[in-house]
Amino acid sequence: MVIFQQVGLRYGLGPEVLRDVSFELAPGSFHFLTGASGAGKSSLLSLLYLARVPSRGMVHLFGRDVSRVVRAELPGLRRRIGTVFQDFRLLDHLSVVDNVALPLRVQGTDERQVRDHAAELLAWVGLGDHLGALPPTLSGGQKQRVAIARAIIGRPQLLIADEPTGNVDDRIAIRLMRLFEELNRLGTTIVIATHNLQLVRESRHPELRLDGGTLSRHAKAA
């Protein structure tokens, strides 16, 4: 599903923030990505959700070499990926339900189906009463749940979450983790970047640890 080989990434002319990163994610696997702040977790994920191409090395996604993918193919690949961004990236002028509906709308899915599905997912993450709310009126944890609903509405094969439990209390964190487990059981490949080492320890899933831009440990074999 995902293969990284000797991947390096630099921003502009700056230093490499990822160096010689190599790993493989099997279809249906569940990995945590850990590391200190600034270690390069979000940078690595941005390569996964096709926001960037590596400065060197090779990234394979769904069997495709990303550097050979032509522009017209990107939307199709991106629709197979769901992402919860660390900063959510909700559109402030759109209601919660319209934010969640976004991935389906850009695909031209039937409008009734889109709204029903978005409302259903929002109810599931506990925001059924906030369908018409605008993101700036929500708490951090509520925004996070909107972002998660948006990431999964398109039934992605690969779900990428950057600190998805960073802003929620333990009860909701556990509930979200159960959601991810459930999606994983249904076949979704999952990568979660987190600071929450407790979460990682309590789970049976393997950990990819980033240390100053290099992948230092591949713990707990899958």
Place this chain on the structure above:
Amino acid sequence: MTGFGFRLGGELALERDRERRWIAAVVGALAFLATLALGLALALAGTAGRWQASFQGTLTVELPAGADNAAVLRALRAEPAILRVEPIDRRRSEALLAPWLGAGNLADLPIPGLIDVKLRDGAYLDVRSLEAKLAALVPGAVVDDHARWLGGFLALARAALIVASIVVVAVGLAAASCVAFATRAGLAMHREAVDLLHLVGAEDGYIAGQFAGAAMRLAFAGAATGALGGAAVLALAHSIASSSATLAFPLPALGALDWVALAAIPLAATAVAAVAAYATVMRNLGRIL
């Protein structure tokens, strides 16, 4: 309601941007100019065409003042190509001249004798040889087939149409570059939302479509207003010119087809804006991942 904003302008909500409303004003001013230029040229061309049609198959014979026209009339009626011969009597000539010279000054004036000649439909007549024939009867007789001044007028109308077409094209290019400029600014302003749309799987065309829709709405609002303004000025100019006795000929009215051509200006402006915005977005998105 939440759905309303979405349906009106798409997720980028471009219709809310006040920064690009000047597009409507610029496109409006350009449409106003295009309407005036095209309207005047069409009116001129219409008149030229009508005059050409009304003089088609007619000649005017001019005889020196005081000449006897009986022999000339007989010669004209003998021509097989001629349908009708109608001398214009002194009173009618005076009536035609009175607005120019003043009614009181005409009494002693040597007024040339005029004869209207109508040819049979499709008949051919050699004007020069007819003139020679008549001059033999009455020295100084002249046959005028209106070709010289009508030709000049037709050329003027054609030139006006060409100039108006150039104006319309130039105005269209100016509108397109304004829209392209505004669209680039809009793309920069909405960069984050555009990036997000890409990341959730939107195609470039989906994003370009929203910019094209927003540009179309602005351009149509502006161009419709500008074109209506232009049409109002044309109508006003026509009514002033036709009520004024001082003009050598009345400013011509526009025909139904001309108004249709003018109505196409705001529609064309809208289409130009849509295409310019769409193409600008597609070209610029090609440069980002």
